[in-house]
Amino acid sequence: MTGMPQAVVDQLLKENEGHRCPESEEVCVRIVAIADLPTIHGDYQVVAFWNNFDRKEHAAFVHGDVFDKEDVPVRLHSECLTGDVIGSLRCDCREQLVESQRRIAKMDFGVILYMRQEGRGIGFINKIRAYQLQDRGYDTLKANEMLGFKRDERDYDVAAHMLKSLHVKSIRLLTNNPDKIKDLQMHGMKVTTRIPVVVPPNEYNRFYLETKRRRAGHLMDNGNEENILEQPDELVDYHHWHQTEPQAD
Ligand SMILES: [Zn+2]
């Protein structure tokens, strides 16, 4: 497995021991453990972070050696138990995660930051409450408010710190939402460009995309409210992307 060499791993562990940002900084994370993690989508190393702010145990999945590198492809992913683990069709989370994992595994190096904030920070119970509201066909405005449109600045604060802890110098962000670049830059991470997350049609995801399209009608309520977004951006499928961004990539 090629990843961060042992000497780099040792250095990261050593310098993070007892790391603490000055009191003035609200959010501080530190690396506690690093291990090899071969996955069905490629080789990774898993980096376990302790977060002093919300006591969440965040994770970085690192492919290749990102130490001191410029232009590192990075994907920010918010934890979604129902999507990531169970394969729920109410959201795109699992597809986004798998697609990012595959894309990055094909590159020389890259990082997936897995933020332990179910429902974008509102928590698992509140996320299911929002689903419940949707199931009953009312108060979608409230459900949306509870989920997709809640912006938590601290996500970006923590993400930027995690990347700095890994000595990543600048990144290329895997996202379909250009606004997210500004958010990271505001927190001191240099973003050189954006890589769109486009899901190409294949046997593996065709069923998913078709089922989702059919189900989406049921999950959206009577009005024309926007659907709930659990990740900071929406998945783009190949055909849609081809029509809207023919010049890219
Ligand atoms: Zn710190």
Ligand SMILES: [Zn+2]
């Ligand atoms: Zn989800």
